Every structure is written in structure tokens, then in C-alpha cells.
Amino acid sequence: MENAPHIQTESIPLEDSDNRILQEPVIAHHAIPLFDKSPYDGFALRSVDTNNATKDKPSICEVVDHIGAGELPAKALEKGEATRIMTGAQIPEGADCVVMFEKCHAYEKEHGSYISLDSPLEAGENVIEEGQEVKKGETLIAEGTLINPGVKAVLATFGYKNVLVAKKPLVGIIATGTELLDVDEALEPGKIRNSNAYMTASQVLRAEADYIYIGKLADDLENSFQTIEDSLEKVDILITTGGVSVGDFDLMPEIYHKLSADILFNKVAMRPGSVTTVAKIDEQILFGLSGNPSACYVGFELFARPYIQSMLGVKTPYLQHVKATLAEDFPKQNPFTRFVRSFITYGINGLSVQLAGMDKSNVVTSLAHTNCLMMLPGNTGNYKKGDTVDCLLLENVNGQQTFQ
Amino acid sequence: MENAPHIQTESIPLEDSDNRILQEPVIAHHAIPLFDKSPYDGFALRSVDTNNATKDKPSICEVVDHIGAGELPAKALEKGEATRIMTGAQIPEGADCVVMFEKCHAYEKEHGSYISLDSPLEAGENVIEEGQEVKKGETLIAEGTLINPGVKAVLATFGYKNVLVAKKPLVGIIATGTELLDVDEALEPGKIRNSNAYMTASQVLRAEADYIYIGKLADDLENSFQTIEDSLEKVDILITTGGVSVGDFDLMPEIYHKLSADILFNKVAMRPGSVTTVAKIDEQILFGLSGNPSACYVGFELFARPYIQSMLGVKTPYLQHVKATLAEDFPKQNPFTRFVRSFITYGINGLSVQLAGMDKSNVVTSLAHTNCLMMLPGNTGNYKKGDTVDCLLLENVNGQQTFQ
Numbered sequence: 149m150e151n152a153p154h155i156q157t158e159s160i161p162l163e164d165s166d167n168r169i170l171q172e173p174v175i176a177h178h179a180i181p182l183f184d185k186s187p188y189d190g191f192a193l194r195s196v197d198t199n200n201a202t203k204d205k206p207s208i209c210e211v212v213d214h215i216g217a218g219e220l221p222a223k224a225l226e227k228g229e230a231t232r233i234m235t236g237a238q239i240p241e242g243a244d245c246v247v248m249f250e251k252c253h254a255y256e257k258e259h260g261s262y263i264s265l266d267s268p269l270e271a272g273e274n275v276i277e278e279g280q281e282v283k284k285g286e287t288l289i290a291e292g293t294l295i296n297p298g299v300k301a302v303l304a305t306f307g308y309k310n311v312l313v314a315k316k317p318l319v320g321i322i323a324t325g326t327e328l329l330d331v332d333e334a335l336e337p338g339k340i341r342n343s344n345a346y347m348t349a350s351q352v353l354r355a356e357a358d359y360i361y362i363g364k365l366a367d368d369l370e371n372s373f374q375t376i377e378d379s380l381e382k383v384d385i386l387i388t389t390g391g392v393s394v395g396d397f398d399l400m401p402e403i404y405h406k407l408s409a410d411i412l413f414n415k416v417a418m419r420p421g422s423v424t425t426v427a428k429i430d431e432q433i434l435f436g437l438s439g440n441p442s443a444c445y446v447g448f449e450l451f452a453r454p455y456i457q458s459m460l461g462v463k464t465p466y467l468q469h470v471k472a473t474l475a476e477d478f479p480k481q482n483p484f485t486r487f488v489r490s491f492i493t494y495g496i497n498g499l500s501v502q503l504a505g506m507d508k509s510n511v512v513t514s515l516a517h518t519n520c521l522m523m524l525p526g527n528t529g530n531y532k533k534g535d536t537v538d539c540l541l542l543e544n545v546n547g548q549q550t551f552q
Numbered sequence: 553m554e555n556a557p558h559i560q561t562e563s564i565p566l567e568d569s570d571n572r573i574l575q576e577p578v579i580a581h582h583a584i585p586l587f588d589k590s591p592y593d594g595f596a597l598r599s600v601d602t603n604n605a606t607k608d609k610p611s612i613c614e615v616v617d618h619i620g621a622g623e624l625p626a627k628a629l630e631k632g633e634a635t636r637i638m639t640g641a642q643i644p645e646g647a648d649c650v651v652m653f654e655k656c657h658a659y660e661k662e663h664g665s666y667i668s669l670d671s672p673l674e675a676g677e678n679v680i681e682e683g684q685e686v687k688k689g690e691t692l693i694a695e696g697t698l699i700n701p702g703v704k705a706v707l708a709t710f711g712y713k714n715v716l717v718a719k720k721p722l723v724g725i726i727a728t729g730t731e732l733l734d735v736d737e738a739l740e741p742g743k744i745r746n747s748n749a750y751m752t753a754s755q756v757l758r759a760e761a762d763y764i765y766i767g768k769l770a771d772d773l774e775n776s777f778q779t780i781e782d783s784l785e786k787v788d789i790l791i792t793t794g795g796v797s798v799g800d801f802d803l804m805p806e807i808y809h810k811l812s813a814d815i816l817f818n819k820v821a822m823r824p825g826s827v828t829t830v831a832k833i834d835e836q837i838l839f840g841l842s843g844n845p846s847a848c849y850v851g852f853e854l855f856a857r858p859y860i861q862s863m864l865g866v867k868t869p870y871l872q873h874v875k876a877t878l879a880e881d882f883p884k885q886n887p888f889t890r891f892v893r894s895f896i897t898y899g900i901n902g903l904s905v906q907l908a909g910m911d912k913s914n915v916v917t918s919l920a921h922t923n924c925l926m927m928l929p930g931n932t933g934n935y936k937k938g939d940t941v942d943c944l945l946l947e948n949v950n951g952q953q954t955f956q
Contacts, residue, residue, distance in 0.1 A: 162735060163765075166754050178739060180916070216771065218731025220742040236731065236843075238742050281917065288917050296947070297758060298893075298908075298919030301751035301845055305744070305916050309736040327622020327640065331566060332713040335582060338624040338642050340709070347705035350570050354701060361567075367620065439640075441705055470898045489702075494874045494948065498902065504702075512584070512709050513685065513692050515702030519949070541898065543700070543949045545923070 149465075151412070152458040153431050156315035162303055165295045167356060168313035169460045174289040174299075177306045179279035184239040187276050191252060191263055192243035193230040198268045207268075211254070211261035213240065230263055239275055246274035292463040294545060314460040316358045319452075320383035321348050323364040324372065324391035324399065325439055330364075343512055344389040344444050348437070351448045352387075354543075355456040367391070373403050380407075380432060384459070387452060390439025392423045400425065400436050409434060417526070419484045421447040441512045446487045446521065449542060457547065464547040467521070467540035472499035474522075474535045481529030488522040489514045492539055501539055519543050553869075555816070556862040557788075557835050560719040566707055569699045571760055572717035573864045578693040578703070581710045583683035588643040591680050595656065595667050596647035597634040599675045607670045615658070615665035617644065634667055643679055650678035696867040698949060718864040720762045723856075724787035725752050727768040728776065728795035728803065729843055734768075747916060748793040748848050752841070755852045758947075759860040761789075771795070777807050784811075784836060788863070791856060794843025796827045804829065804840050813838060821930070823888045825851040845916045850891045850925065853946060861951065868951040871925075871944035876903035878926075878939045885933030892926040893918045896943055905943055923947045 157171045186192060193209050201207035209230035213223050221231060221240030231240045239246070252263045282288065288302055295303075295313070303311055328342040329335065345361055352359040362379050365372045372391075379386055391400040392414070404411055409427035414436075416424050420443035425436035433455060437447040449467065457465035472492055489504040501522055505514025523538040524531070531537065561575040590596060597613050605611035613634035617627050625635060625644030635644045643650070656667045686692065692706055699707075699717070707715055732746040733739065749765055756763040766783050769776045776795075783790055795804040796818070808815055813831035818840075820828050824847035829840035837859060841851040853871060861869035876896055893908040905926055909918025927942040928935070935941065 162750060163753065166757050174920075182739060182744075183741065215742075216730065218729060218743050236744075289920050293920075295754075296920070296923075297751045297754035297849065298916075298922050300754045301747040301849070301916050302920045304735045304747035304750040305845075307735055307737075307739075307745060325622060326620065331708045331711055333711075335586060335711075337587065338619075339622050340586075340640075341711060343705040343708035346566060346708040347701045349567065350699075350701035350704045353570050445701065445705070468898050469900055471900050471902070493950075494872050494945065496873055496875050496942075498875070512702075512705050516578075516693050516697075516700070516706045518702050519700075538900075544898065545947045546897075 149454060149458060151428055151431075151433060152455060155459060155461040157312050158315045159310045159312050162300065162308055162311055165300065165303070165311050165313060168295050169356070169462055170289065170291050170293045170295060170299070170311065171314050171461055172312040173287045173291050174302055174306065174308070176282045176284055176286045176288055179284045180282040180305070181276055181278055181280065184278050185276050186233045186235060186237055186239060186246045187274060188246060188248045189235050190233060190246050190248040190274070191230040192225070192233045192239050192246050193269070194225055194227070194243055195245045195269045195271045195273065197228055198265050201265045201268050203266045206253075206264040206266045208262055208264050211263060215240070244271045244275065245269040248274070292461050294462070296545075316356065317384040317456060317459045318382075319352045319357050319359045319456070320362050320379045320386045321345055321352070321359055322362045322376065322379065322386070322388045324367070324388055325364070326366045328364045343441055344439065347441065347445060347515070348387055348389060348448060351445070351453070352456070355453045356460055357456045367399060369399050369402060372399050373406050376403055377407065380429065385433055385435065385452070385456065387435045387437060387448070389437045389444045392425050392436045392438060404434070404436070417484055419482060419486050421450070421487070422484070424451060426451060442489060442515060445489075445515055445518075449521065449540075450487065454547075454551070462547065464549050466548050466551045467542065468544055468546060468548050470499055470539050470541060471536050472501035472539045474531055474533055474537050475500045475502040477533050478503065478531040479529060481527075482524070483526055485526045486522075486524040487540070488524060489518040490520050490522040490539065491517050492520040492541065499539070501537060553858060553862060555832055555835075555837060556859060559863060559865040561716050562719045563714045563716050566704065566712055566715055569704065569707070569715050569717060572699050573760070573866055574693065574695050574697045574699060574703070574715065575718050575865055576716040577691045577695050578706055578710065578712070580686045580688055580690045580692055583688045584686040584709070585680055585682055585684065588682050589680050590637045590639060590641055590643060590650045591678060592650060592652045593639050594637060594650050594652040594678070595634040596629070596637045596643050596650050597673070598629055598631070598647055599649045599673045599677065601632055602669050602672045605669045605672050610657075610668040610670045612666055612668050615667060619644065648675045648679065649673040652678070696865050698866070700949075720760065721788040721860055721863045722786075723756045723761050723763045723860070724766050724783045724790045725749055725756070725763055726766045726780065726783065726790070726792045728771070728792055729768070730770045732768045747845055748843065751845065751849060751919070752791055752793060752852060755849070755857070756860070759857045760864055761860045771803060773803050773806060776803050777810050780807055781811065784833065789837055789839070789856070789860065791839045791841060791852070793841045793848050796829050796840040796842060808838075808840070821888055823886060823890050825854070825891070826888070828855060830855060846893060846919060849893075849919055849922075853925065853944075854891065858951075858955070866951065868953050870952050870955045871946065872948055872950060872952050874903055874943050874945060875940050876905040876943045878935055878937055878941050879904045879906040881937050882907065882935040883933060885931075886928070887930055889930045890926075890928040891944070892928060893922040894924050894926040894943065895921050896924040896945065903943070905941060
């Protein structure tokens with residue numbers, strides 16, 4: 149995370165800004181409301197004219213104007229005058245209070261309109277004052293905020309036709325392994341279809357970045373090296389899947405060497421994903437994820453996602469950590485810290501978590517039902533239904549500031 | 553919800569399927585693994601050849617083949633033979649177990665390669681059996697599931713180059729009100745910028761539908777009627793904002809009448825959003841949301857969102873209901889059920905909720921910080937910090953089956 153480069157920004161039309169990360173604070177360019185306004189349909193008048201109103205001797209005002217929402221008061225009110233006013237409309241000069249339709253009696257008499265009130269109103273009664281909600285110049289939303297429907301409403305209100313957001317980093321994806329078939333190829337003995345490229349692309353989108361799928365590489369050093377070197381010119385971040393363990397055909401270590409990459413780490417004491425490698429070339433980061441789908445998935449979420457989020461200027465780039473109640477026994481022991489593919493449910497009785505499927509690092513199907521990672525410390529096991537466990541949420545919008 | 557029409561489907565390329573809703577079950581077109589395979593880098597051999605292995609008298613096998621991932625075994629093993637094998641590669645005929653590199657001694661002798669083992673292996677040891685993870689024909693993922701990175705991985709694994717998903721309903725959006733300015737217009741006295749159209753469009757996208765913004769209508773009956781009637785031809789659902797209360801310029805009731813619409817309801821005993829109207833013309837639903845931003849927002853989330861989600865075939869179309877701990881006092885009393893714009897945080901101490909801003913239905917800025925609606929029953933108030941309250945989550949992917 150110390151290697152996250154400066155955030156790049158761009159100005160985009162407001163209508164295209166959903167789920168982007170604000171890179172300017174939203175400032176109130178004007179007060180809200182901009183003028184004293186009515187919260188109800190009713191009549192605006194001068195409170196002083198109602199001082200002596202009683203049931204027996206109501207105060208009478210003549211209705212001299214009629215203001216719809218978006219219309220302006222045509223006249224300032226004089227003694228004994230009132231203006232019919234719609235919700236949200238501007239209070240006319242002279243008036244200092246509003247009475248709702250229901251709270252007065254309106255009638256016509258001798259070509260004039262009148263209202264009568266049988267109790268006094270106070271100055272300011274039923275008036276939303278200028279600036280009551282927002283003062284001019286106030287900072288309303290901080291930079292680093294994700295643009296959601298409410299943020300968009302605020303941006304529109306203050307005239308942000310265009311909005312400054314973080315540029316989405318472009319992530320290159322390369323799948324390695326001679327055993328990989330394209331999704332539309334028929335299965336052949338000894339081969340499997342390339343699911344990691346689709347999955348990783350989808351994770352990149354979930355992390356709010358863009359991707360290009362560069363392709364799959366056979367286990368051939370010279371070709372693979374050349375493709376990877378060329379790709380680095382085109383992308384902000386490069387993710388490879390496979391080729392990082394120490395099998396006879398695993399080329400990535402040699403390629404990192406040829407690239408003179410600075411290996412930040414290449415083993416993590418965790419399961420799955422222990423062979424995750426992260427390397428740096430100048431300012432560019434290469435994520436060498438496992439070829440095993442579950443290890444690839446977990447490696448992305450724990451390492452690549454926070455890095456991408458920090459490039460977007462998100463202030464809470466780490467996965468949200470919660471406690472949940474285990475819904476089933478999970479006896480398995482493991483010397484390493486585990487990130488178990490799990491399914492968390494939010495209910496009125498709190499958070500409950502269960503395994504998303506068979507807990508084998510090669511089981512692709514469990515990933516479909518995964519919405520959190522249960523985080524079990526090394527050398528633990530024999531977890532029982534009802535135990536409280538740590539979980540990292542994969543699908544919620546807000547993360548947290550630090551990994552703990 | 554009883555009026556939700558049949559779900560329309562379309563087949564789209566797998567790479568474009570993120571966040572779409574599956575409309576076919578995902579079936580295992582083949583077993584996983586497709587063949588007996590090795591979980592480690594090591595040697596495949598016949599367990600029977602190791603029966604008598606001891607430290608003093610190790611069993612010796614000749615290494616006769618070498619299989620990389622994606623390569624096929626070239627030979628069936630005979631008595632005393634072994635094959636060097638990589639993680640994920642197919643176990644050769646004749647072999648029934650695998651020994652990891654670390655657990656045996658490999659050496660060269662007289663132009664041959666050999667391994668020696670000092671303890672017996674069992675049949676099946678270190679072999680992932682064909683079909684162990686998934687049996688051919690098994691249903692892996694139900695229709696109605698949202699496509700996330702893991703679902704995409706499963707689809708790729710089983711060769712779904714294209715995938716059947718629900719068509720996104722097209723939602724038309726019309727803002728009504730003479731007081732509305734476009735986002736790039738300078739403010740004028742008595743006018744406000746149109747924020748509802750941007751906000752509602754963003755809510756439509758969050759609900760996974762598409763939208764077209766038809767425009768804003770001045771308070772003119774004939775024009776407004778014509779635009780709305782024409783729009784109904786072009787969209788699946790029509791949302792209008794504003795014009796639904798009973799002010800002098802509120803045209804929507806008259807327009808519903810002219811359209812011979814069946815008004816399903818036009819008042820809801822809740823705050824904000826009490827003037828929400830839902831009407832039906834033939835099979836088409838019109839949502840008449842309030843012109844007040846917060847009431848519009850809440851009306852959309854409580855009524856339009858579940859309807860859109862059910863048109864997408866989501867099995868859990870309602871907002872997820874959770875309990876959270878109130879982080880501050882909230883003394884206000886109200887005779888109506890309230891949906892208070894709130895901000896919920898997930899922490900290791902559970903769910904905590906606070907007001908998203910000033911609780912006035914005309915405060916647009918609080919919407920920016922809203923990620924849940926606190927649901928307070930009518931005639932309640934005097935809530936204290938530490939109280940448990942009901943909340944509806946606005947940003948989580950999974951909803952619930954019923955509204956409760």
C-alpha cells in the first residue's frame with residue numbers, strides 16, 4: 149500500500165458518475181433554501197396582523213397575490229394582506245409567517261378573496277429560513293466519497309454539470325498455463341477452461357477499475373516474457389494468474405528476474421493464496437496470483453483490491469471486518485491463517501456465516517456463493533456452530549481505513 | 553408486487569454479464585475434476601509397489617514419464633514405474649497414488665531417473681478423484697442469482713460462452729414542476745435545480761435497470777399529458793417526480809384520470825413519501841413519486857426498487873431488514889411510520905446506525921450520506937443512544953424475499 153501512486157483525475161459528466169470516487173469536495177455554491185420559503189400549501193402573511201385573533205373575533209386578511217412553486221411573489225405585503233402560496237415557493241416581502249389551508253377559512257366577498265384566522269401566528273411560523281439547511285460555502289461532501297444516488301442529487305442541486313473523479317486504473321489480465329482452454333473450446337483430456345481471467349476481470353470491475361484481457365500464455369518463457377513486457381506499457385497494473393508456484397513449468401519467477409522486478413513478497417503464510425507474489429517495476433505493480441481459482445480469488449481481494457481502491461482515492465480501501473455467528477460446525481484444523489470462502493447473511497438476529505461450499509482450494513463452485521471470507525487464525529480448528537468468527541465482507545460498498 | 557409482469561430474457565456474452573440476473577440454472581456439463589488428478593507437484597505411482605517400504609529398505613521406482621499441467625500421460629505405468637507429475641495434471645493409467653517431491657528421494661543413476669520411498673502409500677492417497685467436487689449434471693447455481701465474480705468463474709468453467717439473463721427493464725424518468733432548472737442553468741429567484749431526475753436515474757441503475765430521462769415538464773396539463781402518454785409507448789416503467797400532492801399546480805391526479813389509469817394507491821401512511829402514487833395502465837406501472845427529494849428517494853426505494861427487482865427475476869426483491877444499535881439520541885415523535893435517512897456502519901462490535909443529516913424531508917444533503925433507512929413505527933419517539941432499531945439496507949447486494 150505504500151507503493152500506491154498518485155491518484156489520476158478526470159472531469160466527467162454528472163450523469164455518468166455513478167460509483168465513481170469524488171476527487172473534489174462538494175461545496176455549497178449557494179444557501180439552501182436560497183430564500184425564505186413555505187413548507188406547506190397555504191397563505192403567507194404578517195404575524196403582526198394576527199396578534200389579536202380569537203375564535204370570537206378572527207383576524208381577516210385580503211388575499212392579494214398567488215404564488216406557485218417556481219413563481220415569484222408579485223407584490224410585497226402591506227398591512228392586512230396575505231398571499232396564497234404553494235409548497236416550496238418564496239415568502240413575499242413583508243410576510244413573516246405561513247398558515248396552512250386547513251388552519252384558516254378562505255372565502256370570497258365583493259370581488260375580493262379573504263382569509264380569516266382564529267388564533268395568532270408567530271413571526272417565523274411555518275417559514276423555512278434562507279440557509280437553514282445549508283450555508284453558502286459549506287463543504288457538504290468530502291473528496292474520496294463514492295458517488296451514490298444521494299451524492300448525485302447534491303451535485304445536481306449545486307450545479308455540478310461535470311464532476312472531478314479519480315480515473316479508473318486500467319488493469320491488464322494475463323492467464324498463464326498450457327492447460328487452459330478458451331470458454332468456447334470443447335474440453336480435451338488434461339485441460340480445463342480458463343475461468344480465472346473471467347473471474348479476475350469481474351473482480352476488477354467490482355473494485356471499480358477497468359480491465360483489458362491480454363490473453364492466455366502457454367508455458368513458454370521467451371513468448372511469455374515478451375508479452376508481459378509489452379503489456380506493462382499499456383496498463384497501470386498487471387495481474388497474472390498461474391505460473392507462480394515452483395512447479396517445473398512455472399515461469400513467473402524467471403520472468404520477474406528478467407524484468408529486474410523488485411519482488412515485494414512472494415509467499416504469504418495463509419491458505420489459500422500462499423503463492424501470491426507482488427512485484428514492482430519502477431512505479432508499476434505486478435500481482436502474480438495463483439492459478440488455482442480460489443487462491444486467485446482470495447489473493448485478488450486481499451491484495452489487489454485495496455491497492456486499486458487506494459489508486460481511486462478511496463479513504464477506506466480495505467475489506468470491511470465484521471464479527472458473525474457461525475451457523476455450522478467447522479472442525480478442520482490448519483497451521484496457517486485461513487480465508488475461508490463463506491456466505492454471510494444479514495438478518496434481524498444479526499450476522500450469520502456459513503461455508504460457501506466444500507473448503508478445498510480447487511473448488512471453483514464454492515466461489516459462486518461466496519460473499520465474505522471467514523478469517524481463521526493459524527493453528528485453530530474445531531469451530532462450533534454459535535461461535536463468533538471474523539469475516540471480511542466482499543460485496544459492501546464501504547471498506548475500512550486499515551487492515552486489522 | 554402482484555402486478556409484476558413476466559420476466560423478459562436475453563442471451564448475452566459472459567464477459568458482459570456482471571451484476572445481471574441469471575435466468576437459467578447453471579448445470580455441470582461435466583464432472584470436476586474431469587479425471588483423477590494430482591493435488592501436488594510430485595510423482596504418481598502404484599501404491600502396491602510401496603507396500604513394504606521402510607527406512608531401511610526403501611521402495612524404488614523408475615521415473616518413466618513427465619506430465620505438466622495440461623499435458624497428458626504418455627504411458628500407463630507398469631510394476632515399479634513412476635511418473636513425474638505437476639499440480640492439476642492427470643494421473644496416468646496404472647497409478648493410484650501420488651507422493652509429494654518433499655516426501656521422497658529422487659536421483660539419477662545409469663541414464664535412468666529413480667525415486668525411493670521409505671514408507672508405504674495407500675491407494676487413492678493424494679489423488680483428487682474424478683467428480684469429487686462436482687458430478688456431471690448437478691445444478692450448481694439456481695436461476696435468479698446475481699452474477700458475481702464467482703458465478704462468472706463457474707460459468708466459464710462449464711463453457712457458458714453466452715448466458716441467459718433477465719432483460720433490464722427500461723425506466724422512463726420525467727421530472728415535473730415549473731420551478732425546475734437544468735443542472736447547468738444559473739439559479740433564478742424562486743427556482744431550484746432539478747436534482748430528482750439525476751438521483752432517480754442513479755437509483756434505477758443501482759436497482760440494475762436501465763433508464764431514459766424523458767425531460768422535465770412545466771405545470772401545463774395538455775403538454776404534460778401528451779408527453780406522458782407518448783412516453784408510455786417507449787418504456788417498461790414510467791417514473792414521474794413531483795405533481796402528486798394537492799397543490800393548485802399539481803397535475804398528476806388529472807393526468808392519471810385522463811389516462812384512465814387504475815390508481816393502486818395514492819397515499820401512504822408514512823413520512824417522508826406520503827404522497828407516493830402508484831397507478832396501472834394495462835400491464836404497465838406508473839410510479840408517481842413526490843417532488844420533494846427525500847420523499848422521492850424513499851418512495852423509489854420502498855416501491856419502485858422491489859418492483860424492478862422482481863421484473864429482473866430476483867428472488868429477494870425487498871430491501872434487507874436488519875437490527876442496529878442507535879448511535880445517538882433521536883427524541884422526535886411522529887404519528888406516522890418513519891423511514892429516516894440514516895448511515896449504518898458495520899464494525900466488529902456489530903451494526904451501528906446514526907442519522908444521515910438533518911431529519912427534514914426537504915434536506916437534500918442528508919441523502920448523500922444515506923446508506924439505510926431507519927424504520928420507526930408510528931407514534932414513537934424519544935429513542936435513546938443504545939436502543940435497538942430496525943433498518944433497511946440500501947447498498948447491499950442481497951435483499952429478502954418478503955417485506956416484513
